[in-house]
Amino acid sequence: MDELIQSPVSLIHVGAAIVALATGTFVIMKPKGTARHQQVGYVYVVSMMVVLTTAFGIYRLFGRFGIVHWGAVFSWLALIGGIGTVWLRAHLRNWLLWHYLGMSLSVMGLYTTFVVEATYRLFPARFFWWTTLGTSLVSFAVGSLLIYNYSSLSRQPAEAADRGWPVMD
Template identity: 45%
Template sequence: MFHSTTGLVHLLAALVALVSGSTVLLRPKRGRFHKRAGYVHLTSMLLNLTALLIYHLFGRFGPFHWLAVLGLLCLTGGMVPALLRSRINSWIYWHYYFMSWSVVGLFAAFWSETLTRDLPVGQFWPLVLLATLVTAMAGSFLIRRYAPRLLATGPTTRRSLP
């Protein structure tokens, strides 16, 4: 199941990121718990960059490495507005969407890995694409469905939405 210590660290970080990211999305926003769980998610996602050190599948930098970089960009896109909220209009909007997509990408990777473990190459890519597409569609629906309620939590955020 594990090809290296790096693979084990990657798996454990991914599981912590899945749980913490889901918890942040499902629980009420703001407050100490949101912030702490968010930082656990951030830390585990940074540890999850061990994905960039795993070359078992392709033997070189491949498509999943690029998706890990995209995940890091989503994480950055979600954290920078939160950290600079006094200087960025609509910071909550950017924070919500980027962090939500960070978690959706993590679930897409989870389902792709779960469904394709040890499959022959001919079945690998269709299942990866299907898992990613279904996860992204479900994530997009949920993100858009709950955005108005979650983003309109106070008078300041209502005025700052684009």
Template identity: 40%
Template sequence: MFHSTIGLIHLLSALLAMAAGAVVLLNRKGGLLHKRIGYLYTLLMLVVNATAFFIFRVTGNFGAFHWLALVSLTALLGGMGPVLARKRISSWIYWHYYFMSWSVVGLYAAFWAETLTRLLPMSRFWPAVVVATAATMLVGSFLIRRNAAHLLPARPAESA
């Protein structure tokens, strides 16, 4: 079932990151649990993204999933950068919330793509990945927007 040790590490890290991401999303924000599980999620996602660059089973070369790993890494860094620089970024919480939320949504979209690689022939694979990813992103977008209002403090008025 597993094609390499890297693939196994990638899978296990991704599954643990999915669980950690769900815990962070479903619990109170800003507390010790949020911070600890959030840092665990970040570490796991760094492993997921790093190992993704060593997996070539689907296409045989650098392809769409490698580019998406770069997008995932960008979302992760976009979410953690403001946390680490929060004393210098007044609206850090907004950047953190949106980037980290999209990081988790992207992880779940990647889950569907990975699952479909194992279940479908290549002729049906790409259309199924596009549909599953679009559906995941649509639901994720709805949830991110819906939860932003009560998770984030009122945004200060922009200065003119």
């Protein structure tokens, strides 16, 4: 744990990440569009904002701006795309599709980062890229299946098509 928590920034980062993992999983697995979905979803968004902001203050891996920080940039874009479409839904025809895609990418990025962070320390440094790329691919594959299975895309194809969502048969 000493290696994981090296500063107050990393402590805040890890704490917010735990909240984001819990709330992100809750939102994925529960019914969409409910008041609870919205409440827990906003907790997820705020916790992810903290996670992504504090990520830019942690440089222990490379000592400079690195691939982890680029991941945070892309995660910010996914998060903004996912929540921004909700705020602009009156002006966006397919806002629900874009909300779903943005938030799904955000959660998959969070899961992937968790798996990579938990596993790369288990191997010698010379395997860093292989372990991070391998676990990232597996995480994205599993995350994609879970998100698809818990979405209305897999349960109500006719309704999804009516909303302008892609339907996968």
